[in-house]
Amino acid sequence: MAQDGIGAAVRRKEDRRFLTGAGSYTDDLRRPNQTYAAMIRSPHASARLQAIRADAARQAPGVVAVLTGADLAAEKIGNIPTGWLIHSKDGSPMVEPPHPALCADRVRHVGDLVAMVIAESWHQAREAAALVEVDYQELPAVASIQQATRPGAPLVWDQAKENTCFDWHIGDKAATDAAFARAQTVVSIDLVNNRLIPNAIEPRAAIGEYDRATGDHTLYTTSQNPHLTRLLLGAFSYGIPEQKLRVVSPDVGGGFGSKIFHYPEEFLVVWAARKLGRPVRWTAQRSESFMSDAHGRDHVSHAELALDKDGRFLGLRVRTLANLGAYLSTFAPAVPTYLYGTLFAGCYTTPAIYVEVRTVFTNTVPVDAYRGAGRPEAVFLLERIVDVAARQLGLDRVELRRRNFIAASQFPYQTPVAVQYDSGDYQATLDAALEKSRWAGFEERRKEARARGKLRGIGLSTYVEACGLAPSALAGALGARAGLYESASVRVHPTGGVSVFTGTHSHGQGHETTFAQLVAEGLGIPIEQVEVVHGDTDRIPFGMGTYGSRSLAVGGSALVLAVQKIVDKGKKIAAHLLEASEGDIEFKGGKYTVAGTDRSRTFGEIALTAYVPHKYPAGLEPGLEETCFYDPKNFTFPAGCHVCEVEIDPDTGVVQVVAFTAVDDVGVVVNPMIVAGQVHGGLAQGIGQALLETALYDEAGQLLSGSYLGYTMPRAADLPSYQVGTHATPCTHNPLGSKGVGEVGAIGSPPAVINAVVDALAHLGVRHLDMPATPEKVWRAIRAA
Amino acid sequence: MPAITIRLNGKSVACQVEARTLLVELLRDRLGLTGTHVGCDTSQCGACTVHLDGRSVKSCTMLAVEADGRSVTTIEGLATNGELHPMQAAFKEHHGLQCGFCTPGMIMSATDLVARRPGASEAEIRSWLEGNFCRCTGYHNIVKAVQAAAKSGGR
Numbered sequence: 029m030a031q032d033g034i035g036a037a038v039r040r041k042e043d044r045r046f047l048t049g050a051g052s053y054t055d056d057l058r059r060p061n062q063t064y065a066a067m068i069r070s071p072h073a074s075a076r077l078q079a080i081r082a083d084a085a086r087q088a089p090g091v092v093a094v095l096t097g098a099d100l101a102a103e104k105i106g107n108i109p110t111g112w113l114i115h116s117k118d119g120s121p122m123v124e125p126p127h128p129a130l131c132a133d134r135v136r137h138v139g140d141l142v143a144m145v146i147a148e149s150w151h152q153a154r155e156a157a158a159l160v161e162v163d164y165q166e167l168p169a170v171a172s173i174q175q176a177t178r179p180g181a182p183l184v185w186d187q188a189k190e191n192t193c194f195d196w197h198i199g200d201k202a203a204t205d206a207a208f209a210r211a212q213t214v215v216s217i218d219l220v221n222n223r224l225i226p227n228a229i230e231p232r233a234a235i236g237e238y239d240r241a242t243g244d245h246t247l248y249t250t251s252q253n254p255h256l257t258r259l260l261l262g263a264f265s266y267g268i269p270e271q272k273l274r275v276v277s278p279d280v281g282g283g284f285g286s287k288i289f290h291y292p293e294e295f296l297v298v299w300a301a302r303k304l305g306r307p308v309r310w311t312a313q314r315s316e317s318f319m320s321d322a323h324g325r326d327h328v329s330h331a332e333l334a335l336d337k338d339g340r341f342l343g344l345r346v347r348t349l350a351n352l353g354a355y356l357s358t359f360a361p362a363v364p365t366y367l368y369g370t371l372f373a374g375c376y377t378t379p380a381i382y383v384e385v386r387t388v389f390t391n392t393v394p395v396d397a398y399r400g401a402g403r404p405e406a407v408f409l410l411e412r413i414v415d416v417a418a419r420q421l422g423l424d425r426v427e428l429r430r431r432n433f434i435a436a437s438q439f440p441y442q443t444p445v446a447v448q449y450d451s452g453d454y455q456a457t458l459d460a461a462l463e464k465s466r467w468a469g470f471e472e473r474r475k476e477a478r479a480r481g482k483l484r485g486i487g488l489s490t491y492v493e494a495c496g497l498a499p500s501a502l503a504g505a506l507g508a509r510a511g512l513y514e515s516a517s518v519r520v521h522p523t524g525g526v527s528v529f530t531g532t533h534s535h536g537q538g539h540e541t542t543f544a545q546l547v548a549e550g551l552g553i554p555i556e557q558v559e560v561v562h563g564d565t566d567r568i569p570f571g572m573g574t575y576g577s578r579s580l581a582v583g584g585s586a587l588v589l590a591v592q593k594i595v596d597k598g599k600k601i602a603a604h605l606l607e608a609s610e611g612d613i614e615f616k617g618g619k620y621t622v623a624g625t626d627r628s629r630t631f632g633e634i635a636l637t638a639y640v641p642h643k644y645p646a647g648l649e650p651g652l653e654e655t656c657f658y659d660p661k662n663f664t665f666p667a668g669c670h671v672c673e674v675e676i677d678p679d680t681g682v683v684q685v686v687a688f689t690a691v692d693d694v695g696v697v698v699n700p701m702i703v704a705g706q707v708h709g710g711l712a713q714g715i716g717q718a719l720l721e722t723a724l725y726d727e728a729g730q731l732l733s734g735s736y737l738g739y740t741m742p743r744a745a746d747l748p749s750y751q752v753g754t755h756a757t758p759c760t761h762n763p764l765g766s767k768g769v770g771e772v773g774a775i776g777s778p779p780a781v782i783n784a785v786v787d788a789l790a791h792l793g794v795r796h797l798d799m800p801a802t803p804e805k806v807w808r809a810i811r812a813a
Numbered sequence: 814m815p816a817i818t819i820r821l822n823g824k825s826v827a828c829q830v831e832a833r834t835l836l837v838e839l840l841r842d843r844l845g846l847t848g849t850h851v852g853c854d855t856s857q858c859g860a861c862t863v864h865l866d867g868r869s870v871k872s873c874t875m876l877a878v879e880a881d882g883r884s885v886t887t888i889e890g891l892a893t894n895g896e897l898h899p900m901q902a903a904f905k906e907h908h909g910l911q912c913g914f915c916t917p918g919m920i921m922s923a924t925d926l927v928a929r930r931p932g933a934s935e936a937e938i939r940s941w942l943e944g945n946f947c948r949c950t951g952y953h954n955i956v957k958a959v960q961a962a963a964k965s966g967g968r
Contacts, residue, residue: 039906043913046916047904049848049887051914056841279913280912282948314854737855742952
């Protein structure tokens with residue numbers, strides 16, 4: 029192993045600029061002659077747009093332009109596309125309504141865009157925006173799944189009958205019905221997966237530019253995947269050739285899914301910049317983020333689990349209603365389907381599974397991928413119903429799980445819901461988590477807490493999730509409109525330094541360090557010699573960006589393969605210099621050696637020779653630069669066990685997480701420090717979902733949790749210090765063996781928390797609590813018991 | 814427009830500002846110190862935290878004119894001669910940052926805490942950081958970093 033290579037807890041290369049205030053986020057950029065945009069958004073959930081009077085705004089000081097939906101409609105551009113096409117169980121395609129960047133006749137959620145005011149300063153833009161008068165004729169709205177699915181409910185889209193976008197299924201219905209027919213016991217649960225607002229601390233921002241001389245457009249944007257944004261903006265919402273559009277995502281302050289998608293503001297600033305011949309910038313105020321960043325989760329489900337007399341799972345039925353909001357965001361149709369229904373085998377050998385998902389439109393912000401995206405919803409449902417089954421049957425929660433686990437010897441394991449797990453060892457992660465969390469001694473701690481007047485509970489979840497969505501051919505067959513590969517280019521400079529160009533994007537994940545470690549490992553050079561470049565479509569060949577815990581498993585694999593190409597080309601050069609045959613050259617520790625001799629050349633010497641090819645193999649191209657596009661053969665399947673311990677104050681209903689243990693199998697770990705940090709962050713979001721966070725609309729579609737006054741962000745004092753560990757079974761189908769770590773924390777933790785809360789209250793007869801388990805909800809449950 | 818003079822990161826700066834200008838607007842938009850960030854509009858996220866006469870304040874919640882005649886330190890003024898402040902070094906050593914957006918405010922807040930309470934406990938650190946949101950780290954490593962910096966005298 030190189031000193032800074034795979035497995036080393038290298039401190040991050042990118043930290044210094046962030047620690048000294050030298051980071052460069054989109055809103056930090058200053059462009060010559062720039063103008064400022066303020067967005068005018070609908071205050072109504074559903075209304076007809078009758079008139080927009082903008083004369084006063086146009087004459088206000090500093091105003092450069094006021095643009096409305098009528099301007100867009102006249103040019104027939106500005107429709108924001110979605111990236112997936114899902115078919116209903118009857119074979120019909122989903123209802124795919126338009127999504128104009130500025131509304132022309134109807135608004136469909138609070139925050140929907142109506143107009144854009146551009147001025148010389150931010151204050152002038154805001155002041156002029158206040159002068160724009162918009163006449164709305166309010167229409168009835170549906171703000172929740174319950175409202176949208178009532179008979180005769182108002183329609184968000186006339187073409188979507190009963191507000192249904194599609195009604196999808198997966199699994200074998202007949203086999204599942206048969207399993208239920210021979211079951212000894214059937215347990216059921218109704219549950220809600222609460223709607224969340226991602227809340228990256230950096231608000232979204234975008235700057236558009238247009239160069240009249242060349243016809244080149246540039247978009248600086250807070251995006252997790254600049255190439256995808258270029259594709260969607262260039263080919264769909266604007267219609268400009270990709271070679272005339274550069275998308276730059278500089279430092280980005282967190283994403284968690286919310287910055288994957290192509291948003292209307294990205295189109296608007298580029299379009300306006302071209303109209304005005306000046307840069308146009310926009311940065312969301314936090315209140316805009318709440319009403320325009322794609323939300324996450326928002327499911328209502330009913331599920332049944334069939335068991336035999338020994339507690340073996342025979343079948344699982346799931347019926348889910350999923351809220352998509354008012355428009356189809358970029359990944360939205362995939363989230364409650366292929367990222368959800370395919371996960372219901374979990375860690376278990378359940379032979380028959382049938383999942384139905386009906387998605388509905390509502391007059392709310394579009395719902396799309398948020399950390400975990402479909403998988404937290406599936407894992408929450410499954411791990412709750414397993415706990416309910418254990419209690420109903422009087423079986424031990426751990427034993428029931430063990431009895432149904434897929435054994436380590438059963439991999440590769442084909443599930444009844446399409447996916448095939450490549451590797452895992454669920455008993456091992458469970459054992460490690462139980463030991464680390466001192467599960468066995470819990471009853472003593474419960475007693476001790478009881479003596480202090482506190483209700484203490486413990487809960488666990490054992491989960492599997494799927495990352496690195498792939499391969500492209502399969503994704504295409506399922507309805508993806510893009511590929512799901514990744515690219516990496518490795519440019520070795522004549523003096524031995526290396527630039528890596530990756531199509532993934534780091535917005536906190538530490539790629540500049542982890543990817544440099546892969547190169548250090550592969551080429552035997554110090555990481556200081558490696559520079560990792562991302563986030564600029566003019567510098568990077570192509571890429572699909574960062575989401576779904578894919579960067580290392582897919583982008584890292586591409587990099588490892590590109591490095592191998594460099595090593596292989598170097599062998600040809602070394603063989604020539606050392607007058608040996610290529611097959612006799614070994615590469616190790618940064619040196620090419622003729623096997624069994626002390627004759628060698630350093631990697632640096634080979635790099636120089638590639639660019640100064642005086643003594644060089646005939647027919648070999650000079651230069652040392654290689655690119656790899658890697659399309660994985662399968663998803664990866666991280667798994668693990670999370671254990672949560674809570675104490676509840678029965679007088680106030682306040683739940684305190686007193687201990688949290690996570691043991692995750694994320695495959696091969698490149699940087700254990702960064703992996704632990706990723707898990708910590710995911711846990712905080714999962715605990716936040718379980719106890720604190722929820723996006724609330726009233727019946728009229730007003731967003732009640734529209735600021736940090738109304739939306740409970742997890743704060744330091746709400747959370748414990750975590751105990752985390754890993755247990756690796758390498759991924760069998762990628763060259764690195766890594767599975768992905770970005771989302772495991774947010775996926776495994778919510779059911780562990782709620783299982784602990786229910787455990788603390790079970791003696792009172794509490795069987796289930798929906799998230800978030802707020803003090804009020806817990807207090808009422810205690811009082812009602 | 815009011816004329817003000819502030820001592821900014823150890824140097825005297827004189828400028829004219831509109832009376833309504835927030836301190837953070839002066840820092841970011843006029844003076845080009847973009848290390849201080851804006852993450853919300855309700856004074857809760859703490860990304861804009863700077864020091865005013867050595868005490869942490871949210872620069873989105875005070876007017877630039879209120880800083881007249883006073884000393885302001887931003888994240889750009891914390892390192893000396895290129896050497897990281899002990900709190901900055903501790904954040905790096907303990908992986909107390911990921912995306913880096915909350916980091917400047919977090920560090921300015923934490924240095925104030927450690928100056929006030931050098932022996933702060935984990936509970937005190939967590940309670941003090943109530944006004945600084947981080948969405949990436951789950952706070953675990955931030956708390957570790959602040960504890961470590963406190964031990965090494967990182968004020």
